Every structure is written in structure tokens, then in C-alpha cells.
Amino acid sequence: MSHLTDLPTWAAVIVCGFVLLGAAIALIGSIGLLRLPDFYTRLHAPTLATSGGVILICTASMVCFAVLQNRWVFHEVLIIVFVIMTTPVTLMLLGQAALYRDRVEERRGVPLKQKPLREETPDETKE
Amino acid sequence: MTELAIIWSILAAQIMIGLAMAFAAYRMVKGPRAQDRILGLDTLYINAMLMLLTFGIRTANSIYFESALIVALIGFVSSIAFGKFLMRGEVIE
Amino acid sequence: MRTWFPYPLLSLGLLIIWMLLNQSVAPGTIVMGTILGVALAWVTLKLTPARSHPRRILRTLAFGASVFLDVIRSNIAVARVILRVGRRAPNSGFLTVDIDIEDENALALLACIMTATPGTAWLEYDRGRKSLLFHVLDMENEEVWIRTVKRYEAGLKEMFG
Numbered sequence: 355m356s357h358l359t360d361l362p363t364w365a366a367v368i369v370c371g372f373v374l375l376g377a378a379i380a381l382i383g384s385i386g387l388l389r390l391p392d393f394y395t396r397l398h399a400p401t402l403a404t405s406g407g408v409i410l411i412c413t414a415s416m417v418c419f420a421v422l423q424n425r426w427v428f429h430e431v432l433i434i435v436f437v438i439m440t441t442p443v444t445l446m447l448l449g450q451a452a453l454y455r456d457r458v459e460e461r462r463g464v465p466l467k468q469k470p471l472r473e474e475t476p477d478e479t480k481e
Numbered sequence: 482m483t484e485l486a487i488i489w490s491i492l493a494a495q496i497m498i499g500l501a502m503a504f505a506a507y508r509m510v511k512g513p514r515a516q517d518r519i520l521g522l523d524t525l526y527i528n529a530m531l532m533l534l535t536f537g538i539r540t541a542n543s544i545y546f547e548s549a550l551i552v553a554l555i556g557f558v559s560s561i562a563f564g565k566f567l568m569r570g571e572v573i574e
Numbered sequence: 575m576r577t578w579f580p581y582p583l584l585s586l587g588l589l590i591i592w593m594l595l596n597q598s599v600a601p602g603t604i605v606m607g608t609i610l611g612v613a614l615a616w617v618t619l620k621l622t623p624a625r626s627h628p629r630r631i632l633r634t635l636a637f638g639a640s641v642f643l644d645v646i647r648s649n650i651a652v653a654r655v656i657l658r659v660g661r662r663a664p665n666s667g668f669l670t671v672d673i674d675i676e677d678e679n680a681l682a683l684l685a686c687i688m689t690a691t692p693g694t695a696w697l698e699y700d701r702g703r704k705s706l707l708f709h710v711l712d713m714e715n716e717e718v719w720i721r722t723v724k725r726y727e728a729g730l731k732e733m734f735g
Contacts, residue, residue, distance in 0.1 A: 373491055380528055401695075415546075432591065444561060
């Protein structure tokens with residue numbers, strides 16, 4: 355771990371702060387997953403880790419590698435973009451699946467499916 | 482002084498992410514219904530990816546980045562497959 | 575031109591991703607990335623995705639900045655809700671709002687934005703009624719949430735014109 359001592363102080367402060375803050379946000383998200391009462395509220399918990407945690411820790415990693423190896427290639431951006439693009443898809447699908455299952459089991463407190471609007475049918479009575 | 486601060490803060494961050502992984506795993510094992518388990522698994526994948534990134538910072542090895550990307554990819558695909566299965570009862574229709 | 579580059583932005587994005595993955599700007603990497611980008615754009619042509627033409631780059635940047643600020647703000651708000659959940663249960667609930675967006679891609683972008691910001695989760699969109707069902711973690715006043723969604727809708731409508 356000797357290389358980390360090569361970091362100048364300003365970079366060290368940034369890396370430390372971002373990593374600690376990101377990890378704390380991820381931990382809070384998981385605590386939410388543990389403590390929130392029902393599924394729909396738990397659905398909000400992982401977004402903390404995926405938005406705040408991933409952005410902060412990837413930024414810290416970018417700063418660290420850029421300063422240490424003087425290599426201004428930000429390939430951590432790929433992880434940020436990928437996670438931000440994919441997590442909503444997963445959560446939307448899970449939310450829809452949960453809604454569907456709850457409706458099939460007829461649980462209480464779940465909004466019912468709205469009846470589809472009838473298409474404007476031409477009057478069939480008068481011919 | 483700065484080296485101690487960096488080493489300890491990264492260690493503390495790893496402990497926090499490890500705790501987060503433990504909570505997600507608890508939700509995955511305990512979770513009253515199937516969708517809770519899948520949500521726990523998804524969170525576990527994300528936190529594992531963050532853990533790999535902190536290892537990458539600690540050892541200044543960019544191989545951890547590649548594994549973090551692969552973990553993120555596999556986590557996404559598996560969560561999507563599970564979600565689809567919950568909705569339709571089959572993965573590929 | 576269209577036959578060779580059916581989706582120029584997609585090809586360019588794939589080229590950038592390929593260069594980032596290889597971490598080099600050597601000519602060989604660029605050639606390989608260009609070949610991959612063009613070939614994958616042809617594959618995408620078979621899927622026939624809905625085309626849309628975003629305009630007004632400056633407006634898009636401003637919209638992105640406002641979404642980013644919202645993400646930070648709602649991160650803090652949701653963290654606060656989670657930390658005090660032992661003392662006070664969050665009054666979460668479902669909300670419906672009418673959304674009038676025709677463009678498929680704008681709708682998908684709206685879904686991604688709403689799910690990515692902690693605190694709101696997109697659940698169901700009814701195409702016939704054009705009404706959206708979403709779940710809110712901390713519903714102190716419904717008006718604020720509905721106004722937020724309306725603001726996103728207005729921004730997206732401006733962008734996709």
C-alpha cells in the first residue's frame with residue numbers, strides 16, 4: 355500500500371471524503387432495505403447506492419488513478435453511465451412484477467388496475 | 482499523516498460496504514416475498530461492485546475495474562431475468 | 575449517407591465506449607471501434623427502434639443540471655427518512671398523474687429519471703388514459719411531487735419538441 359502515500363494532500367482529502375461519503379450512502383441504502391416496512395418503500399432504498407454511492411466512489415477512483423499514474427483516461431465513467439442506465443430498468447420491472455402479483459393475490463392497499471378506455475365505437479344502433 | 486488517514490478511511494469505507502452487503506444478504510435470505518429477495522440480490526450486486534472499486538483504489542490495480550464492470554453486467558442481466566420470471570412465469574417467451 | 579451510417583450518434587457512442595474500454599487512442603483501436611460501431615448500428619436497424627430528434631442542446635444541458643441537483647437533494651431527503659424510520663413510519667403512497675407525452679423515447683427517459691432519483695418509483699403507465707401510477711416514499715404534500723413530475727414533463731416536451 356505504499357503507492358497511496360504518493361498522493362498529494364488535496365487529492366488525498368478528495369479521495370478520502372468521496373470514498374467515505376459514498377460508502378456511507380450505500381450503507382444507509384442497505385439499512386433502508388432492512389428497516390423499511392413494505393416492498394414498495396423498500397424499492398426506493400437501492401437507488402441511494404446506485405445514484406449517490408456509485409457516482410461518489412467512481413469519482414474518487416478517477417481522481418486517484420488520474421493523479422497517481424498521471425493517466426487522464428476516465429474509464430470509470432463507463433461504470434457510472436452503465437449503472438445509471440440499467441438500474442431504473444431493473445427497478446421498474448420489479449415494481450411492475452410486484453404490482454401484478456399483488457393484484458393477482460388481491461392484497462389490500464394496492465391500487466387497482468384501471469379499466470381500459472373503450473375505443474370510440476361508431477354507433478351501431480342506427481343502421 | 483496523510484497515508485494513515487487514507488488507509489484508515491478506505492478500511493472504514495470497506496467495512497461500511499461490507500455491512501451494507503450483509504444487510505442486503507439478510508433481506509435476500511429473509512425477505513417475506515420473492516420480489517424482496519430479488520431486490521436484496523440486486524443491492525448485493527451493486528455493493529459488491531462498490532467493494533471491488535474500493536479494492537481497486539487501495540491497491541491501485543486497474544484489474545479490479547474490469548471485474549467491477551463484469552459484476553455490474555451480470556447483476557443487471559440476472560435481476561432482469563428474475564423480474565421477468567416473476568411477471569410472466571417464464572424468462573423467454 | 576443514411577445507408578452507411580443509419581444511427582451516427584449510436585456509432586459514435588460505441589466508438590467512445592470501445593476506446594474507453596481499451597484505454598488507448600491508437601489507430602488500431604479506432605479502426606476496430608469504427609467497424610464495431612457501424613456493424614452494430616446495422617444490427618440495431620433490424621430492431622427498428624422509434625426515432626426521435628432531440629433539439630436545443632443548451633436546453634438539454636440545463637435540464638440535465640436540474641435533474642442532477644434533484645438527485646442530490648432527494649438523496650439527502652431519502653437518507654433522512656431512512657435514518658428516522660424507527661421513530662416515525664414514512665407515510666408513503668401511490669399517486670397518479672396525467673402525462674401527455676407522445677414520443678416513446680421521451681417517455682422512456684422520463685421513466686429512467688423518475689426511477690433514478692430516490693424517492694419516486696415509476697410503476698405503471700396507461701397508454702389509453704395517458705395516466706401514470708407512481709410510488710412516493712415520503713408524501714408530505716402531494717402537490718410538490720405532482721409539480722415535480724409536471725416540470726420534468728415540460729422539460730422533456732421542450733427537448734423533444
